[in-house]
Amino acid sequence: MDSLPRLLNATKLTIELTLVSLFFGIFVGVFFAILRTSKVKTLYYISYYYSYILRGTPLLVQIFIIYFGLAQVEWIRESILWIFLKEPYSCAILAFTLNTGAYSSEIFRSAFETISKGVVEASQSLGLSKIIIFFKIKLPIAIKQSLPAYGNEMILMLKGTSLASTVTLLDLTGVAKHIISTTFRPVEVFIVAGSIYLIMTFIIHNFIKFLEKRYDYN
Amino acid sequence: MGLLAYGDTGWGDELFFATLMTLAVASVAMLIGFILAAIFTSCKLSKIRTLNLIGSFYTTVFRGVPELLVIYLFFFGGSGAIMFVAKIFGYSGYIEINAFLTGAFSIGIISGAYSTEVFRGAIRSIDKGQFEAARVLGFKKKFYYYKIIIPQMLRLALPNISNVWQITLKDTALISVTGLVEIMRQSYIAAGSTRDPLFFYSFAAVLYLFLTFLSIKIFNKLEKHYSKGY
Known part of the structure; x- marks a missing residue:
């Protein structure tokens, strides 16, 4: 029981790593989801293989390549990138961000794909501009669609x-x-640390449920 | 490519056997997971409240706690438990238990938690009429579960079993922290002695990609085979 303060203190870093990675991961995910819808074949394949490779290999391999592997490349050590890549903290963030980005890109992509054509056509016939259609119609629908799957991804990232x-x-x-x-x-x-993880999982779970209700227009 | 030579000069043979080790641990873990899933799925589907709670507790804990923490529990806890017994018999040295079994068991428990959810979902999606018809025909519960429900359940569960297999396969990389020489551990050893981590970890990534690629192919074939009648 004496170790509880130390474990709680370490929880701060866990929360920080999770939130920072998820935050940057959303941008990576949206970026690759947009590439995936591109009509340019090269862009499509870049996104396809990015997600294929990052989802097909263990996260441990990805961290090791970034932390141990990149340190070996001379021009990286001599470049300005080295300020970030020599720190285990930023290497971990980078690996987590790229990893969650791959999973979220799949989630966002399928969310955008489920938007029915009728909705888009209806808004076009109302004379709405492309930007308004994207931000006011497509995006809210896609966010609502991807919430349950994204909640799972948040829990996976926490772990x-x-x-x-x-x-x-x-x-x-x-x-x-x-x-x-x-x-x-x-x-x-194990019981103490495991309970802390479970409490965090529980909070994420309920947060997503709350958001789902908020985005539920029916 | 000299680094990957087969034999004493390169790491080709070591990595080959390490890949087999990864496959072996993943398969045993998956099997342990199936056995646990069979037990806990029946807990979850049972009408007895306590059993329901036990089933939910199992899936919640082992899907919500990081894999690494579970591995540490069994890695340190497993040998600790054996050493405790040994102390009673007067032996107080350090005993290390088999890394393979520790790894397969810890990954198996996690894999089982995912499989439980998959099995439960698959049984739920079988038409109620099937259960009713079997009961009307006077089949015993044991008989109709083995002959009617479970075969249908396995077909429905196959795509998700494929997902669980891939999670399990990737989780085995974490067993490397216990010293079991699978792909990750072997790459770590090779990277350390050649000072070429970039090459060996990238090669490990290629090996994992190859394994996942192969698994997807095999599962797709199985899915096609078992949905012939539908």
């Missing part, structure tokens, strides 16, 4: 941040592992 502990960061899982290996009380630590 994914535990991998930050493999690149020396002391997030909730990292601290839990440290306490387990020094005290040899795996069950107690």
Whole structure:
């Protein structure tokens, strides 16, 4: 029980990693979802293979390539990028962002695809401009469509941040592992750390439910 | 490409066997998951309240807690439990339990939580008439579950089983933290001794991509095969 303050303190980093990655991940996701709808074949395939590769390989491999692999490339070490890439924190954020971006791009893409043509045609015949159609009609529908799947992705990302502990960061899982290996009380630590994760999952779950209600126009 | 040579000069053979190890751990984990899923699905579908709660507790915990934390629980907890027993018999040294079993079991428990949800969903989507018809014909519960419900359930569950398999396959990378020499661990060793992490981790990514690609192909074939009559 003495370890509870330390675990709570580490929870801050877990929350921070999750929120920052999800925030940037939305932009990556929207970007690749738009590429996916492009009529230019090259752009389409870039988006397709991006999501295929990032979703087909373990997140651990992605972190290791970014953290250990890129450090080996000389021109990266000499470039300004090195300021970010030498830090485990920013490497973890980068890996998480790219990863969640791939999953969210699939979610956003399918959400945009489900918008019925009739809705778009109706708004066009009303003489609305393209920008208004996108922001006032397509986007709200797509957000509502993608909410349940995006909620799952948020929970997956929360769990994914535990991998930050493999690149020396002391997030909730990292601290839990440290306490387990020094005290040899795996069950107690698992229960405490696991409960903290479950509480966060519960909060995300309810937050999404709240949003779903808000975006429900019926 | 010299780095990947087969034999003493390169890492080709090591990585080949590491890939087999990944497949072996993933398969055993999937199997453990199926067994657990069979138990917990019947808990969840049962009419007894306590069993329902046990089933929900299992799926909530193991789908909500990070995989790595579960692995640490069994990695440290597993050997701890055995050492505790050994202490009673007067042995106080450090005992390490088999990394393969620890890994397969911890990933299996997680995989089982996902499979439980898949099985439950598949059984729910079977037409109620099927259950009623079987009961009207006087079949015993055991008989109609094995001969009528489960075969139909497996067909409906196949696409989602494919997803669970891919999650399980990717989760095995995390077992590398326990020292089991699968793709990730072998790449880590090779990267360390050649100082070429970029190459070996990228190659690991290619191996995982190959495995997922192959699995999708196989599952698509199975799906086609089992939906012939529909």
